[in-house]
Each structure stands twice: as structure tokens, then as C-alpha cells.
Amino acid sequence: MAKTKDMDAAAEKIEKEAELARDDLSRYSSRLNGLVAEFEQRIHSKVNEEYDKTTRWPDKLADRIAQFGGSWRFIVIFFAVLALWIVINSLALTKAVRFDGPPFILLNLVLSFLAGFQAPIIMMSQNRQAARDKRESMIDYAINYKAELEIDDMQGHLHRLEADFASFRSETKRDMEEIKALLRSTDAKGKAD
Template sequence: MSSTDLLRIIPMFTGLSDADLSALSDALIRRTYKAGSMIFNLGDAGDAMYIVESGDVNIHLPGKQSQRISLKDIARGEYFGELALFDQKPRSASALATTETVLLELKHNTLANYLQNRPLAAMGILRTMSERLRETNEMLSARAAKNVDEEFDKHLSWSERLADKVAELNGSWTFIVLLLTIAVTWCAINVPGVLPKPLDPYPFQFFNLALAILVGLQGPLIVMSQNRQSLKDRARAETDYKVNLKNEVNIETLMREFAELRAEVRGETMVHDDRRGTTADATEG
């Protein structure tokens, strides 16, 4: 697939003519990265966006390998780093080539020169980015976090499942009614005169022993279930934090893109109108 074809399938450049796409693709710079290579780091100066010609790229917030917060995985035909085209501010995230990757680099100056005399093309890019912002807001309205309960349940042993069932049963009216029914029934059938030879005559020592064993087993099982619930709550809180942080970064990035591009389009349109006015004055003169 040629660089022009790659530009054509990128939403940002939807609606541009073949001639415009061809002119823009001629200015792209091809760069190759080995698997595990950093393309840029959080805080690096940014003046270009990248289009993935082949390979895969992970966008993340840095940290230790086990503590990285992955924001997005970029595949062939997708792009990233576009914010630098409009504000040239430090990178808001890091980019890592997860496989051997070939990227097409589009510089800020290249796009600026391209849009200088093409305000309609700039409006097309602005419209596409507006649609991306709307779609992202709709996506964020749904729950983005993984189901922590399901993740925990996948790895539970039979003993842990038993502990959870015991804790669930002990906290229900079913257990209370069942225990009272057993106690009343046991006492009734062991009252002198009901059976020729009571199984556990008053003071019901066997029944008291059974209750003591039951209480002794219930305690550790309930504590095990509570400890696991604490771990589950902690994992859920950590997941929610990562999701909120990811959403905050994505929304902030999109809003900055939108504001910067809108300001740039407004400026280019004013320059275009001024040139038309100057040309008209010269013609009248």
C-alpha cells in the first residue's frame, strides 16, 4: 500500500482530493524502528505526527514495565502524535514500537505549508476531528473498565469458592431460619418421652459440640472471604483510577487538538480573505 493510500484511509484526511493527498504524501519521511524501541517519550519536544505503514505501536504513560498505563495500541493504517502538528508542545505520552515498525513522519512545517493555501482542506480536517471528539465522548459514556469480579472468579480455587459460599449463606435469613429449625427440631425429638431412647438427651451435649465446631469453621472461612473481597475492592479501585486517568488524558488531548486546529483554521481563513481583498483592490486600481 502506497503512502497516498495510507493517507486516504486516515480519517483526518477524509475528503481531500487525490492531488492534495499525493502532494502531501511526497513530503512524508519513512522511518524504521526495531521492536522495543522508543519512538518518543513523555515530555519530548513534538513537531510531527506518525502514520503506521507496518508494525504495531503502544501509546502509554511511562512507569515501571508492570506499572505502565497503556492508552492505546496503534496498528497499520492508524496514526498518532497528531497533537504536535498544531501546538508543538511536549509529548503528552510515550510511544513504543512493540514489533519491527515502519512509520511515515509528517512534520509540522510540512502540514502548515500544505494548509496555507488550502483553507477548505483545513476545514475538512477540523470536521473529521470534531467527529472523533463526539465518538470518543459516546465511547466514554459506557463503562471502559474490565470486570474485576470476573477476573477474580476465573482464578478461584474450590476452597475459595466454598469460603465465599459460606460467607454468603451466613449473611442471609436462610441460614438463620435453617439453624433455628434444626435447633428446635433437635430439642423436640430429644425431649424425654418422644423417643424410647433419646439420641442426645438434655443438656444436648452433642448438639452443643456440633454448634461449636460449626462456629469454629465459620470464622476462618468468613475471614478468608472478607480478605479476598478487600483485594477485589482494591483492584477495582486501581482499575477505576487507571480508566479515569486514561479518559482524562484522551479528553484533554482531543480538546487541545480541536482548539489548536480551530485557531489555525481561523487564522488561515483570515489570511486567505485578506489576500482576496488585496487582489480585488489591485484589480480595481
């Protein structure tokens, strides 16, 4: 009877060790995810540094103009200038103050020039941003692919451990049954004597 308790205790110990192994594997998985995120951050920083080094000053200027042209600040300033232009030229008491009376031909010319210059600048900035995004997405794909391979490898190890544990457990159960049968037969022989 004491031997079966020892065998049960050994089986419980093995189950606890298997659970600890699963916990370790889970911790390794979360650690791997953290390492992938850190690696990805370092690569993005390096890409940003490379972008800053290789971008010429006209390109940086175009990016700043496009960034300003797509902001609320620009919209508010632009609206204020247009409103001021129209008010000055519509409500001026003397014709001497008016420099562009209705139908605001000079204003149309200024707006046409603004649109003519702003559109290509925005397109240049968008093209550079698209190239940068493409480069970053390729890096993200490579990192994710490598992480997926590592995770698949870890899952393979986990499945092998689970299979080994299941095999070991069935062998242990079979051995325990044999030991119990031997103990019963030994107890029966001892009682018969």
C-alpha cells in the same frame, strides 16, 4: 456583489466543516469510552480467570461456605433446625426422646463449635476478597488514568482546532472586509469613469 456572496458561502462552508470536525471529535470520544469499557471488561475477565487458576480447593471451599453462611437460605435452615431442636427437647412426652433438655447445654456446645469454625472461614474468604478487590481497583485506576490522559490529549487537539478555526475565521473576515473595500473602490471608480 457576487464575490461577497461567494465569500459568505465559503465562510459558511468552513463553519460547517468545523462543526463536522466537532461532531467527529465527539464520536471519537464516545468510541474511546466504549473501547475503555471493553478493555476494562477484558482485564476483569482475565483477573477472574487468574483468580480461578491460582485459588486452591480449600480456599474455594471456604468461599462457598462463607457464601452459604451469609445467605437467607442458611438463615432459614438454621432457624428451622434450632426450632426443631427446641421443640423436640421441650415438648417431648417422654424423657427417652429428649436428648438435650432445657437449658440446652448440647445446643450451646453445637452453636459454639459452629461459631468457632464459621468465623475464621468467613475471615479467610473476606481477606481473599479484599486482596482481589485491591487488585481490581489498581487495574481500574490504571485504566481510568490512561483514559484520562487520552481525553486530555483529545481536548488539547480540540482546543488547538478551535483556536485555528477562530484565527482562520478572523483572517477570513479581515480578508472579506478588504475585498469588500476593494470592490467598493472598484465600483466607485467604474461609476466615475
